[in-house]
Amino acid sequence: MKRAKVAIIGGTGLENFLLDAEKLRMETCYGVVSTLFVGRVNIREAIFLCRHGPNHSVPPHKINYRANVFALHEMGVERIIAVNAVGAINRDFKPGDIVVPHDFVDFTKLRAVTFYDDAPVTHIDVSQPYCPEIRGLLIDNARKAGLRVWDKAVLVCTEGPRFETPAEIEVYRRLGCDVVGMTGIPEAVLARELEICYAPFCFVSNMAAGVQEGLTPFEVAKVSEKIMPKLRQALIWTVEALPIPRMGKCPCANALRDARIK
Numbered sequence: 001m002k003r004a005k006v007a008i009i010g011g012t013g014l015e016n017f018l019l020d021a022e023k024l025r026m027e028t029c030y031g032v033v034s035t036l037f038v039g040r041v042n043i044r045e046a047i048f049l050c051r052h053g054p055n056h057s058v059p060p061h062k063i064n065y066r067a068n069v070f071a072l073h074e075m076g077v078e079r080i081i082a083v084n085a086v087g088a089i090n091r092d093f094k095p096g097d098i099v100v101p102h103d104f105v106d107f108t109k110l111r112a113v114t115f116y117d118d119a120p121v122t123h124i125d126v127s128q129p130y131c132p133e134i135r136g137l138l139i140d141n142a143r144k145a146g147l148r149v150w151d152k153a154v155l156v157c158t159e160g161p162r163f164e165t166p167a168e169i170e171v172y173r174r175l176g177c178d179v180v181g182m183t184g185i186p187e188a189v190l191a192r193e194l195e196i197c198y199a200p201f202c203f204v205s206n207m208a209a210g211v212q213e214g215l216t217p218f219e220v221a222k223v224s225e226k227i228m229p230k231l232r233q234a235l236i237w238t239v240e241a242l243p244i245p246r247m248g249k250c251p252c253a254n255a256l257r258d259a260r261i262k
Contacts, residue, residue, distance in 0.1 A: 002022070002038040003045070003076035004038065004046050004047045004075060004076060006044065006045075006047070006077065006078075006079050006080075006242060007079070007081070008046065008049070008080075008081050008082075008083065009048075009049045009080060010051060010082070010083035011050070011056065011084075011183075014050075014083060014228075015037070015050055017037075017048050018037050018038075018039030018041065018047075020039045020040055021038065021039030022039065023035065023037055026071050028067045028071050029070070030064065030066040030070050030112075031064045031066075032064060033064070033068055033071040034050055034051055034053050034058065034063065034064070034067075035050040036049055036071070041239040042236065042240060049071075051063060051068070051183060060161055060183050061110065061159050061160050061161055061182070065112070065187055066190060069191055069196070070115070072196070077196060078196060078245075079134060079196065079198075079242055079246075080191050080197065080199075081134060081235065081239070082183075082199070083201050083203075083231070084155075084181045084184055084201070084202045084203075085181065085202070085223075086099060086155065086203070087164075087180045087181070087204070087209075088179055088204045088206070088207050089172055089177050089180055089208045090178040093150060093204050094207075095204050096148070096203070097147075097149070097204045098147045098148065098149045098150070098201070098204075098231070099153045099178070099179050099202040099203070099204060100138050100139050100149065100150070100151055100153070100199070100200070101130065101152075101153045101154060101155040101184075101200055102135070102152050103129060103130075103154045104129055104156070104184060104188065105154060105155070105156040105177055106156075106157055106185045106186075107156055107157060107158050107172075108159045108185055108186070109159045112186070113185075113186040113190075114186070114189070114190070115193050120260040120261055121260070122260050123261070125259065126192060127251075128250075129188055130188065130198060130199045130200065131197035131199045133197065133242075133246075133247070133249050134197055134242070135151075135199045137237075137238045138201050139151045141235075141237040141241070142230075144237065145234040145237070146230055147230050147234065150178070153178035153179055153202075154178050155178070155184050155200065156175070156177040156181075157181055157184045157185035158181075160182035164180060164209050165209055166209045166210025168209070169208045169211065184202075188200070193256075195255045195256060197252040201235070203227055203231060204223070
């Protein structure tokens with residue numbers, strides 16, 4: 001089996017992110033994995049997982065998140081950077097901005113959200129839901145690449161595949177949420193359950209419903225295309241800067257230490 005310590009999970013626009021990439025298809029005990037590419041970020045071995053599959057064919061509520069994260073774990077991945085398109089609830093945020101959230105609110109409904117449905121009962125701590133080490137590098141390198149960056153934000157994840165209503169967005173705003181997306185959860189939780197460091201790297205593709213009049217997938221793709229060169233550069237610098245092995249400066253690697261009831 002191909003192995004690497006670092007993985008990037010992303011959607012359309014990043015399929016050719018790796019050098020000398022080999023395309024793989026995998027199946028796990030949780031089902032079929034989204035399309036994988038194993039290659040290099042300069043000299044570092046890395047994996048890219050195409051979250052929505054080839055030609056963006058899998059909607060967010062149908063992604064097999066458990067199979068995806070479990071496959072990366074089996075391939076030796078210790079760190080995941082997740083790229084997400086989000087809508088801005090916070091009116092200070094604008095399309096093209098980069099957001100590195102520090103917390104999340106989960107409004108998904110029908111997704112398999114854990115690897116631990118059976119004994120021993122497992123309660124992971126998500127007081128600090130994203131890896132602070134990866135977050136710091138993403139923030140620094142996005143700024144270095146010339147992107148406008150928000151280093152503190154609450155991400156709300158919705159079920160999809162429809163966009164949210166203006167009333168829903170108003171509810172999320174009153175709860176303190178800054179951006180909204182459809183793919184951040186349960187990815188982050190599943191990674192923590194397998195003691196993988198995980199952090200999201202979000203770009204604002206649009207203002208959320210009620211903040212602007214209407215939404216289309218076309219404008220998401222348009223903003224993505226515009227900022228992609230700088231976003232890719234920030235990702236490359238971040239992957240190159242990640243220390244190997246992990247230095248124990250985050251809660252991720254020992255997430256299961258006191259999480260199980262025996």
